Amino acid sequence: MRICIFGAGATGGHMAVRLGAAGHDVSVVARGPQLEAIRANGLTLLSGDERVHHVPTASDRPADLGQQDAVLVMTKATALPAIAETEALAPLVGPDTAVVFLQNGMAWWYPVGLPAGHRAPPDLPLFGLVDPFVRQIGVERLVGGIILSANEVEEPGVIRNPSMRNMLRFGTVAGGPLPMADALGEALTASGVTVPKGDDARLVMWTKLIQNLAGSSLCLGTGDLISSCREDEELIPVYQAMVREGMAIAAAYGYPLDIDVEAMQRGLPVHKPSILQDYELGRPMEVREMQEAPVAFARAAGVPVPMLQAVMAIARRRAILKGLRPE
Numbered sequence: 140m141r142i143c144i145f146g147a148g149a150t151g152g153h154m155a156v157r158l159g160a161a162g163h164d165v166s167v168v169a170r171g172p173q174l175e176a177i178r179a180n181g182l183t184l185l186s187g188d189e190r191v192h193h194v195p196t197a198s199d200r201p202a203d204l205g206q207q208d209a210v211l212v213m214t215k216a217t218a219l220p221a222i223a224e225t226e227a228l229a230p231l232v233g234p235d236t237a238v239v240f241l242q243n244g245m246a247w248w249y250p251v252g253l254p255a256g257h258r259a260p261p262d263l264p265l266f267g268l269v270d271p272f273v274r275q276i277g278v279e280r281l282v283g284g285i286i287l288s289a290n291e292v293e294e295p296g297v298i299r300n301p302s303m304r305n306m307l308r309f310g311t312v313a314g315g316p317l318p319m320a321d322a323l324g325e326a327l328t329a330s331g332v333t334v335p336k337g338d339d340a341r342l343v344m345w346t347k348l349i350q351n352l353a354g355s356s357l358c359l360g361t362g363d364l365i366s367s368c369r370e371d372e373e374l375i376p377v378y379q380a381m382v383r384e385g386m387a388i389a390a391a392y393g394y395p396l397d398i399d400v401e402a403m404q405r406g407l408p409v410h411k412p413s414i415l416q417d418y419e420l421g422r423p424m425e426v427r428e429m430q431e432a433p434v435a436f437a438r439a440a441g442v443p444v445p446m447l448q449a450v451m452a453i454a455r456r457r458a459i460l461k462g463l464r465p466e
């Protein structure tokens with residue numbers, strides 16, 4: 140397949156290596172030192188004892204790469220407004236292309252094609268991306284999903300992956316069939332990144348969001364690795380209580396999640412959550428999507444979330460003080 144990874148950083152770099160090593164025609168949209176390193180030496184994935192290398196076609200100009208079978212948008216959510224405004228995805232999209240958005244947090248596409256009877260979501264600034272992106276891509280090509288894979292850019296061009304499992308989960312946002320999305324799922328699974336068939340985009344978004352709401356938010360406060368949320372006796376119950384508050388929000392919007400919280404907690408990787416990496420490196424933080432939006436959803440539905448609200452307020456304040464919360 141012709142597959143473009145838009146944003147070949149930690150997670151995007153991982154997917155580019157796996158798909159490229161499996162023989163697909165992979166290109167990446169990258170910039171800055173990451174683009175220079177990819178052009179000079181390709182991408183290297185370090186995963187356990189494994190070292191996988193691939194040299195994708197790389198550019199900072201999507202028009203150089205042409206129409207694709209699938210585009211995986213793997214930038215931070217904070218980079219999406221500029222991508223929408225510059226219509227940067229348009230040159231990559233043909234009539235059958237699947238365009239998969241894989242950001243953490245409340246997704247900009249959440250209100251698109253809501254199922255009948257879904258409770259109305261609150262009107263959030265991040266939903267301002269709906270019109271420009273839908274114009275560029277078309278609702279029928281739009282796929283939403285999540286990343287279950289921990290990664291860090293160790294140095295430009297080199298990705299470290301400490302996860303016990305690596306998985307993407309996605310589905311069409313408006314619910315219709317999209318053969319290229321199915322083909323992409325099969326290609327990823329064959330390359331070593333599992334993609335379950337037949338996922339619901341909103342359902343999987345909520346399953347991931349509740350993990351970030353708890354773990355990523357706590358780590359932003361403590362400055363520690365996500366594994367601390369399964370190791371520290373005081374953090375263990377706090378993490379669980381926050382996940383349960385998150386599950387109550389999801390349930391209020393029609394997504395009762397069947398999650399074994401303790402088992403999920405036991406699987407937390409030895410990894411610095413990406414929002415903490417951003418905080419430490421002075422990069423824009425996804426605090427509006429990961430912490431603020433879910434609390435706004437809770438308020439709109441009258442769901443009490445005292446712990447999430449407290450930790451959100453701390454995370455938001457930390458981001459503001461460092462000038463890392465986009466307006």
Ligand SMILES: NC(=O)C1=CN([C@@H]2O[C@H](COP(=O)(O)OP(=O)(O)OC[C@H]3O[C@@H](n4cnc5c(N)ncnc54)[C@H](OP(=O)(O)O)[C@@H]3O)[C@@H](O)[C@H]2O)C=CC1
Nearest residue numbers: 146148149150169170213214215218242243286289290413
């Ligand atoms: N890292 C992780 O372990 C996990 C991350 N996630 C989520 O996945 C998403 C991606 O995160 P992650 O991979 O860590 O992000 P990274 O910041 O590592 O990678 C994103 C890359 O996209 C580049 N980029 C942004 N805008 C453009 C543009 N217009 N043109 C070209 N390149 C661009 C960035 O460049 P620049 O640095 O110059 O901005 C960066 O290299 C986030 O939503 C994150 O929350 C989910 C699960 C785990």
Ligand SMILES: CC(C)(CO)C(=O)C(=O)O
Nearest residue numbers: 289350351365412413414
């Ligand atoms: C911590 C992790 C891997 C899962 O909660 C994540 O999503 C992130 O680093 O942003």
